[in-house]
Amino acid sequence: MIAQEDFWNDPDTATAKLKERTRISDLIETWDKIFAEIEDAETLLELAHEEEDKEVEREVELQLNRLGQKVKKFSVAIMLDGEDDTKSAIVSINAGAGGTDSQDWTEMLFRMYTRWIDKKGLKLQMIDYQPGDEAGIKGVTFSVSGEYSYGLLKVESGVHRLVRISPFNAGGKRQTSFASVFVYPELKDEIRVEIDEGDLRIDVYRASGAGGQHVNKTSSAVRITHLPTGVVVQCQQEPSQHRNKEIAMKVLQSRLYQLEKEKQNRKMQDLHDTKDDIAWGSQIRSYVLHPYRMVKDHRTDYEVGDVDRVLDGDLDQFIEETLLSGKVK
Structure with a gap:
């Protein structure tokens, strides 16, 4: 495709194809290196057996352990081939059943994800923050x-x-206590979802919580309701009402896109009904601090005992296990 004369007629498509080629080339290069290391280890192991050299056998064992980690990392990489996987994410965390405890739990989850984001070298931008009545967070996006x-x-x-x-x-x-986490792909300019202004109800109000000098002084916060779907988004982090509306519209566009994609895949789920059922029987993961200590993912049955480490942002093990299980598309 890249060799075609008209390849650059559509710069956006051309750029996307170049990125795709780079990703595939990197995967092939990684596989070639892993395969070469496996062959080297096999040859070295045969020599060790012939010479009855236990020290070399131990060296090969360590080499195979390192290779096992590389293979797992490679396996995760080839699972990230979804249409939206390379995009930025919009994450919403909302408190569920459990009152103040659930609002405190929501804040703990927010801390867990911010720690993970820092460790991965990713960038976080606040969109909306609703503090709890007594402690914690009601919701954060x-x-x-x-x-x-x-x-x-x-x-x-x-x-x-x-x-x-x-x-x-x-x-x-x-x-x-329960809290829900919803993750959506963030759309860029090359993907558009048509939104009729007549389908929107836009409310402005005074911001609450952390946000600087403008908080509680002007009606800069914006809440947008998409009437046909009932999707509600809000933003209050910027001092400008115009900027808050711009960010909220971007979040709304991403959520409507996700809904439409689920319809096309015949896997449509009413995300807003799900939000109303943040309670028993619907959890994907449990974090137990008493009477024993354990974090367990109910989709894969993967579990660890070091709860503090997980709550401090060590999520890669759960993310990898879930991706490799094929339980999430």
């Missing part, structure tokens, strides 16, 4: 940009369940 942001984070969509001794209960009783 932010964008994540960087290599394969959506492809990696899409597996986090669903309900997350926390079991612990409640710090907000004077009786020290065990509390189960």
Whole structure:
């Protein structure tokens, strides 16, 4: 395709194809290197057996362990071939059943993802932040940009369940809390979703929570409701009402695109009904702090005991296991 004379007639398509070629070339190069290392290890192991050299056998064993990690990383890379996997992600976290505990749990999840984002070298931009009544967060929306942001984070969509001794209960009783995570691909200019202005209800209000000097002084926050679908988005992080509206429209466009894509794939789910059912039986992952300590993903049955490490942003193991399981497309 690149060799065709009219290849650059459509610069956007041409650029996308060049990126695709680069990705495929990188995968082939990685595979060739892995295959060569496997052949080298095989030859070295045969020599070790012939010479009955235990030290070389141990060296090969270490080499194979390193190769195993490379193969797993490569396997994850070839799973990230979805249409939207290279795009930036828009992430919304909302408190569910559990009152103040769930709002505190939402803040814990937000911290977990920000730590993961920092470790991956990705970039986070706040879109909306709704503080809790007593503690924590009612809801937060932010964008994540960087290599394969959506492809990696899409597996986090669903309900997350926390079991612990409640710090907000004077009786020290065990509390189960829920929060939902929804991840959408962020659209760029080359993909457009037509939105009829007549289908929108736009409300402005005074911002609340962290946001600088403009907070609570002017009606700069914007809430947009898409009447045909019931999708509601809001933004209050910028001092300018115009800028907040611009960001909210981008979020709305991304959510409508995701809804349309699910229809085309015949996998349409009413995301807003799901939001109303952030409770028992719908969780994708459980984080247990009492009476034992464990994090378990219910889609893959993968579990670890080091809860603190996971809550500190060590999510790659869960993301990789879910991608490799093929449970998320």
